Amino acid sequence: xxSIGIDAGSLTTKAVLMEESKVxxxxxxxxxxxxxxxxxxxxxxxxxxxxxxxxxAIVATGIGRNEVAQATGHATEIICDARGAVQALxxxxxxxxxxxxxxxxxxxxxxxxxxxxVLNDKCAAGTGVFMDAMSKALRVPMPDMGELSxxxxxxxxxxxxCVVFAESEVVSQIxxxxxxxxxxxxxxxxxxxxxYGMLNRVGNEKQVVxxxxxxxNIGVIKWIRELAGTEVLVPEYPEYAGAxxxxxxxxxxxxx
Amino acid sequence: MKTAGVDVGSLAGKALILEDGRIxxxxxVPTGPDSAETATEAMDAALKQAGLTLGDIEFIxxxxxxxxxxxFAHKNITEISCHAKGSNYFFPGVRTxxxxxxxxxxxxxxDGTGKxxxxAMNDKCAAGAGRSMExxxxxxxxxxxxIGPRSLNVEKGEVSVSSTCTxxxxxxxxxxxxxxxxxxxxxxxxxxxxxxxxYGLLKRVGIEPEFVISGGIAKNVGVVARVEQKVxxxxxxxxxxxxxxxxxxxxxxRETLLKQQKKPVTA
Numbered sequence: 198x199x200s201i202g203i204d205a206g207s208l209t210t211k212a213v214l215m216e217e218s219k220v221x222x223x224x225x226x227x228x229x230x231x232x233x234x235x236x237x238x239x240x241x242x243x244x245x246x247x248x249x250x251x252x253x254a255i256v257a258t259g260i261g262r263n264e265v266a267q268a269t270g271h272a273t274e275i276i277c278d279a280r281g282a283v284q285a286l287x288x289x290x291x292x293x294x295x296x297x298x299x300x301x302x303x304x305x306x307x308x309x310x311x312x313x314x315v316l317n318d319k320c321a322a323g324t325g326v327f328m329d330a331m332s333k334a335l336r337v338p339m340p341d342m343g344e345l346s347x348x349x350x351x352x353x354x355x356x357x358x359c360v361v362f363a364e365s366e367v368v369s370q371i372x373x374x375x376x377x378x379x380x381x382x383x384x385x386x387x388x389x390x391x392x393y394g395m396l397n398r399v400g401n402e403k404q405v406v407x408x409x410x411x412x413x414n415i416g417v418i419k420w421i422r423e424l425a426g427t428e429v430l431v432p433e434y435p436e437y438a439g440a441x442x443x444x445x446x447x448x449x450x451x452x453x
Numbered sequence: 454m455k456t457a458g459v460d461v462g463s464l465a466g467k468a469l470i471l472e473d474g475r476i477x478x479x480x481x482v483p484t485g486p487d488s489a490e491t492a493t494e495a496m497d498a499a500l501k502q503a504g505l506t507l508g509d510i511e512f513i514x515x516x517x518x519x520x521x522x523x524x525f526a527h528k529n530i531t532e533i534s535c536h537a538k539g540s541n542y543f544f545p546g547v548r549t550x551x552x553x554x555x556x557x558x559x560x561x562x563x564d565g566t567g568k569x570x571x572x573a574m575n576d577k578c579a580a581g582a583g584r585s586m587e588x589x590x591x592x593x594x595x596x597x598x599x600i601g602p603r604s605l606n607v608e609k610g611e612v613s614v615s616s617t618c619t620x621x622x623x624x625x626x627x628x629x630x631x632x633x634x635x636x637x638x639x640x641x642x643x644x645x646x647x648x649x650x651x652y653g654l655l656k657r658v659g660i661e662p663e664f665v666i667s668g669g670i671a672k673n674v675g676v677v678a679r680v681e682q683k684v685x686x687x688x689x690x691x692x693x694x695x696x697x698x699x700x701x702x703x704x705x706x707r708e709t710l711l712k713q714q715k716k717p718v719t720a
């Protein structure tokens with residue numbers, strides 16, 4: 198049984214091709230690409246040496262899920278994230294999805310079924326957009342931010358919650374010659390504090406797992422661990438959790 | 454008796470000189486990276502206009518978010534109190550004030566003497582502060598002062614902007630532009646969104662006439678018209694709404710000095 202899960206996010210579109218619970222191929226394209234979903238699906242099929250007719254079920258998730266023409270079904274990102282996270286790390290009971298324009302805190306059971314969740318998609322603070330803005334203000338590429346922040350020797354607090362205000366605050370700290378590493382550490386602490394607040398609202402039970410593109414940022418994960426006083430695990434391909442969940446749901450639906 | 458008030462805001466520094474309760478002069482400068490320098494620049498501008506030196510001023514009160522770093526101030530007082538005081542000077546009947554600055558927005562209720570009885574404030578989020586308009590002016594590449602008049606000149610129909618967050622609203626505005634929406638119609642939507650946000654703040658303190666709008670946003674006719682419509686009251690706006698805080702501070706300076714002079718001199 199072959200299935201595809203496609204996660205059309207605000208920044209990137211991810212597709213995975215699965216055979217039962219085994220991932221055969223993955224693809225990630227920028228969502229601003231023309232026909233991003235088609236491109237991601239085609240890439241997945243090509244990598245696995247298959248063609249569209251071989252796949253019976255395609256479930257789309259993410260903010261752009263309704264625009265995926267090939268989809269045989271849809272599911273919310275919350276349901277897919279939880280399913281994908283439990284698939285990657287079976288002990289996951291609290292899932293943090295750190296996306297580009299939204300963040301979600303999800304509680305689920307051992308089968309990946311959602312029991313509770315908190316969502317922020319109203320405010321850019323606490324989302325990847327915040328990190329993107331800070332990356333530009335400091336001229337540090339996104340992938341380097343986390344590592345560099347770990348070299349901090351001095352505590353710096355970013356007091357502004359709003360991304361717009363935080364930008365000015367960071368610029369004024371650059372003017373005051375505060376070390377980049379220290380500002381970065383403050384930035385990571387700031388976003389982690391927001392996420393920790395959400396974590397407290399859903400409660401953390403057993404294993405906390407972070408997924409989504411921002412889960413690759415070690416600085417954010419470090420601060421969440423520190424604030425929550427608990428281990429936070431990150432699967433090998435955190436950005437694909439939603440797509441994996443969607444592919445599993447596609448297979449389920451096709452069976453029943 | 455000459456006193457002065459200095460209001461160091463997030464986007465502008467204001468200083469005002471008062472002589473026996475009469476406004477002598479004021480200075481208005483953009484806020485730089487150093488708040489103390491901004492305060493000095495604003496003060497110098499006001500002094501120059503009045504033909505005075507700092508030594509001529511007997512008492513100076515500072516206010517605004519940079520109030521604690523003003524090197525030449527004798528005392529500092531919160532901007533909430535100063536705005537109520539300053540608004541009361543221009544409009545003695547004022548009971549409700551909307552002060553919208555660069556990085557915050559305040560709804561203030563005061564009594565007949567300009568004393569604050571209640572207030573609500575947003576200084577956490579750029580949506581609902583003047584800064585959001587600056588961001589949009591920058592994005593649409595139009596002068597800040599054009600936003601108000603253009604927003605009242607709707608072409609096809611107001612384009613509603615549903616994102617609260619300024620960062621997300623930027624993407625939304627770009628999407629509207631790509632779909633061919635006229636800039637004026639988008640500006641109408643942005644002014645309406647801002648008016649809705651600040652109306653929420655006003656409702657929290659309760660609205661009672663006379664209603665005054667102060668701060669930089671009072672210069673945006675598009676926002677003012679929409680706030681007036683929601684509130685159902687005409688807003689009183691003084692000739693320079695950005696100096697109200699500095700004026701309040703200068704009045705507090707005068708009152709402090711008068712109180713000190715009344716005290717018997719103890720050798």
